[in-house]
Amino acid sequence: MSAGEKYKEWLENPYFDEKTKDELKSIEGDEAQIEDRFYKDLEFGTGGLRGVIGAGTNRMNIYTVRKATQGLANYIMKEIGSSGPGGKDDGTIVCGAAEIRLQAGNCSEGHPQSGAKAEKKTITPAVAIAYDSRHMSKEFADEAACCLAANGITAWVFPSLRPTPMLSFALRELGCIAGIVVTASHNPPEYNGYKVYWEDGAQITAPRDQEIIREVNAIADYARVKTMEKAEAEKKGLYRLIGAAIDDRYMAELKKLVLEPDIVRMEAKKLKIVYTPLHGTGNLPVRRILKELGFEQVYVVKEQELPDGDFPTVSYPNPEDAKAFALALKLAKEVDADIVLATDPDADRLGIYAKDAATGEYMSFTGNMSGMLIMEYRLSRRKAHGRLPENGAVVTTIVSGKMSKAIAEAYGVRRIETLTGFKYIGEQIKFFEQEHTFEYLFGYEESYGCLVGTYARDKDAVSAVMALCEAAAWYHYHGLTLCGQMRNLYRTYGYYREGLCTVTLKGQDGAKKIKAIMENVRAGVPDRIGGAKVTQFRDYRENLTLNCETGVRSASGLPKSDVLYFEMEGGAWCCVRPSGTEPKIKFYIGVVGIDEDDAAEKLENMTAAVQKLAE
Numbered sequence: 001m002s003a004g005e006k007y008k009e010w011l012e013n014p015y016f017d018e019k020t021k022d023e024l025k026s027i028e029g030d031e032a033q034i035e036d037r038f039y040k041d042l043e044f045g046t047g048g049l050r051g052v053i054g055a056g057t058n059r060m061n062i063y064t065v066r067k068a069t070q071g072l073a074n075y076i077m078k079e080i081g082s083s084g085p086g087g088k089d090d091g092t093i094v095c096g097a098a099e100i101r102l103q104a105g106n107c108s109e110g111h112p113q114s115g116a117k118a119e120k121k122t123i124t125p126a127v128a129i130a131y132d133s134r135h136m137s138k139e140f141a142d143e144a145a146c147c148l149a150a151n152g153i154t155a156w157v158f159p160s161l162r163p164t165p166m167l168s169f170a171l172r173e174l175g176c177i178a179g180i181v182v183t184a185s186h187n188p189p190e191y192n193g194y195k196v197y198w199e200d201g202a203q204i205t206a207p208r209d210q211e212i213i214r215e216v217n218a219i220a221d222y223a224r225v226k227t228m229e230k231a232e233a234e235k236k237g238l239y240r241l242i243g244a245a246i247d248d249r250y251m252a253e254l255k256k257l258v259l260e261p262d263i264v265r266m267e268a269k270k271l272k273i274v275y276t277p278l279h280g281t282g283n284l285p286v287r288r289i290l291k292e293l294g295f296e297q298v299y300v301v302k303e304q305e306l307p308d309g310d311f312p313t314v315s316y317p318n319p320e321d322a323k324a325f326a327l328a329l330k331l332a333k334e335v336d337a338d339i340v341l342a343t344d345p346d347a348d349r350l351g352i353y354a355k356d357a358a359t360g361e362y363m364s365f366t367g368n369m370s371g372m373l374i375m376e377y378r379l380s381r382r383k384a385h386g387r388l389p390e391n392g393a394v395v396t397t398i399v400s401g402k403m404s405k406a407i408a409e410a411y412g413v414r415r416i417e418t419l420t421g422f423k424y425i426g427e428q429i430k431f432f433e434q435e436h437t438f439e440y441l442f443g444y445e446e447s448y449g450c451l452v453g454t455y456a457r458d459k460d461a462v463s464a465v466m467a468l469c470e471a472a473a474w475y476h477y478h479g480l481t482l483c484g485q486m487r488n489l490y491r492t493y494g495y496y497r498e499g500l501c502t503v504t505l506k507g508q509d510g511a512k513k514i515k516a517i518m519e520n521v522r523a524g525v526p527d528r529i530g531g532a533k534v535t536q537f538r539d540y541r542e543n544l545t546l547n548c549e550t551g552v553r554s555a556s557g558l559p560k561s562d563v564l565y566f567e568m569e570g571g572a573w574c575c576v577r578p579s580g581t582e583p584k585i586k587f588y589i590g591v592v593g594i595d596e597d598d599a600a601e602k603l604e605n606m607t608a609a610v611q612k613l614a615e
Contacts, residue, residue: 003038004031006057010038015223016055016063023055032507039508042068043213050184050193050582053136060136060184060192062143063222068194069144069180070225071216072127073151076177078215080125126154128174128242130167131182132281132346133307134192137161140182142230144194149233150226159241161307163281163347165451165460168201168426169253170246172456183346186318187582189311201457202426206559247285253455254289254463259381260474267473268294274337275465276301276328278317279308280345285462295469299335301327311345319344319351320448322364329353329362339472339482343461348422349448350461352468354482363483368401368498370468371444372489373482375404377471378442378452379411388413393438395425398558398565399575399588400446406493414438419540419561420577422449426457446498446588494571494592495599499607501587502579503614514578514585521564521576521613530609532568539564572602574610585614 001009010016011024027033037056042049042064049068051060127148131137138161145155156174158166164181171179179197187193196204196212204212219225233239258264273290275298277283283305290298303313304327311317314324319342332340332353340353340362352365365373375394382388392413396404397420408415416438418424425443432438444450449459452467468482475485490496505513525537527548537546538556540563545554563577571592578585587610593599 003035006038007034010055013223020055020061020063036507041217049195050187050191052190053192060140060194062139063225065140065143065182065194066147066225066227067219067222068216069147070151070219071214072178072180072196072212073148073153073226074215074218075212076125076127076153077151080177125152126156126174126176128156128167128171128176128179129182130158130162130164130170130179132164133161133279133309134182134184134345135189135309136192137182137309140192140194141180143227144180144182145239146227146230146233147225149236149238150228152238154238154240155233156240156242161281163285163343163460163462164195165348165456165458165462166247166250166285168197168456168458168460169250170242171197171199172201173246173249174242181346185346186316186320186344186349188316189309197458200426200430202430203421203423203458205423205427250455251285251289251292253453254466255292257453257463257467258293258470259378259385260470263477264470264473265294267476268469269296271295271339271469271472271476272297272299272335272337273469274299274301274328274332274335274340276304276325276342277347278304278314278319278324278342278344279306279311280317280343280347281307282343282347282461283307285347286341286343286465289462289466290469293466293469297335299331299337301331303327317345319349320367325351325353325364332362338476339469341465341468343465344448347461348459350450350464350468351448352482354472356483357481358483363486365482365486366401366498367444367446367448368403368496369486370448370464371396371446371450372401372403372407373471373486374450374452374464374467375442375444376407376489377474378467379407379413381474382441383411389439389441391438392441393428393432394441395428395443397421397424397445398563399577399586400444401496401498402571402573402590402592403489403493403496404444407489410493413441417558419558419563420445421580422451422459425451425459429454429457446500490596495594495596496590496592497599497603498591499589499603501589501607501611501614502584503587504582504584506583510583514583517585517614518562518564518576518578526566526613529566529568529574529613530572530606532570532572532606534566534568536567537565538567570602572606574606576613587611587613 037058041057042051053060129141131141145157148155167179167181177199181195184191184193198204328340338355342351352370353362356363395416398417399420429440432440450464451459452463534548540556540561543556545556565575567573573590575588589606589610591602593602
């Protein structure tokens with residue numbers, strides 16, 4: 001069916017409400033708008049379902065949310081091995097035991113690509129749901145819950161907005177088979193999204209993600225999607241609120257991860273912290289964990305404190321963007337803060353500035369830098385306490401900085417790389433537990449996300465705040481700032497620098513252009529990039545690793561993905577991949593220099609060279 005035919009179907013089908021039809025009538029005759037809204041269905045990428053809010057198959061709306069949820073419900077019922085649970089009026093769900101098929105690994109650098117043994121377990125057909133502060137988030141959460149209820153699946157819903165990692169924690173605590181988070185993370189205000197998690201608490205990965213989307217795509221008629229009134233679902237016990245006890249247990253799990261509680265208690269009162277939730281979900285949990293740990297001088301940016309889906313004080317609610325820190329840095333200078341923190345709308349990413357004692361200015365930290373501060377601190381303290389296991393492992397992604405290699409080697413722990421997306425890091429924790437191979441110590445990715453424990457299986461800005469502020473307290477006790485400690489890391493492990501270039505290409509034409517760029521780079525592997533000789537090329541779509549010096553070909557070691565990776569002499573590297581959640585193609589760059597100036601110069605030169613790949 002063409003985009004125009006789909007448009008006409010939505011206008012004429014009585015299933016779609018008048019508000020939706022009025023919106024579509026307003027674009028009548030605008031072929032570009034009609035094409036963009038209907039040329040495809042939203043697809044699951046590295047971050048799940050995500051798109052602009054509005055009417056159409058290529059938009060986030062109550063109908064696409066219902067359809068996605070019906071597909072998920074169909075998949076759940078197949079997985080639990082039941083022809084359909086018995087939904088009684090008292091909310092009791094009847095189902096039998098199910099065989100869960102565990103999938104092969106998604107890793108490289110030392111973790112075997114072996115599937116775990118199948119195991120038998122009884123699955124409760126229940127799904128936990130959380131949502132953020134974006135427009136329509138609450139409505140989409142309720143639509144998902146009512147669709148699940150109509151399929152006889154209990155929906156456990158948070159009564160108000162919560163960070164994404166709390167969903168990961170809650171579904172594990174409640175014993176749910178799956179979870180849903182309604183969020184578009186750090187995207188602009190017109191976006192919303194829908195992420196699916198499985199029973200281990202991590203986002204769905206291959207092949208489960210494709211199996212679920214096949215169930216979604218199999219639904220040809222929106223009118224066949226099941227739903228029921230919220231009041232009826234509540235009466236039947238199929239719509240249930242998640243109580244405050246889950247919040248309390250989450251906080252208790254975080255506090256168990258503190259490694260130097262005595263030092264924190266002594267130093268916490270001395271540190272001044274400015275924090276902004278950027279109008280998102282982080283405000284209450286971040287302030288709570290800091291307060292319970294004894295950090296009393298916490299200053300919240302008032303203009304950005306309350307949830308607001310318009311994100312009125314920022315053009316882009318992303319802690320990776322320096323502009324998002326404008327108000328926080330203004331407040332930091334007024335109160336002479338030591339640390340400046342920002343979390344994104346669903347509070348899974350943390351951005352950091354810290355005051356440099358040498359200059360009096362505030363220094364920004366990339367996701368790689370903050371990840372290394374936390375990683376080195378936690379490994380060093382565990383080693384000091386004799387709690388560094390022989391089979392310890394840190395997990396990161398192929399596009400993240402390489403200082404972690406040097407740190408892992410220094411502490412004798414295994415470093416494992418995964419594809420881009422924290423879901424693959426979460427998946428590794430599951431494999432460690434199933435196969436009894438490694439003990440998870442830390443996971444991080446360059447896009448400002450990390451996880452310091454196994455209580456959840458997604459990146460968590462709340463625990464990252466806790467871990468970073470603990471490290472700051474420790475270093476303060478020893479006469480160091482975070483800036484000073486970062487310089488120590490450079491001197492010890494090497495002057496690693498990373499960069500990211502993005503090209504935004506929206507719409508159907510943009511998608512074609514992104515595909516063309518990837519194919520052009522794939523077809524013309526360069527001998528040199530930025531003057532540095534290419535020593536190895538990896539094409540993850542083709543499962544290919546090419547040694548450019550010997551010509552030897554081998555497997556890439558990771559699942560199929562449209563990603564191209566180049567290693568160069570001198571420790572430089574770059575990676576090219578389309579974004580899984582935004583209309584962008586991304587170019588990741590990394591270098592290592594003999595000092596800060598050398599690293600900065602190398603990064604500048606390499607960035608200019610890599611940008612030419614998009615031409």
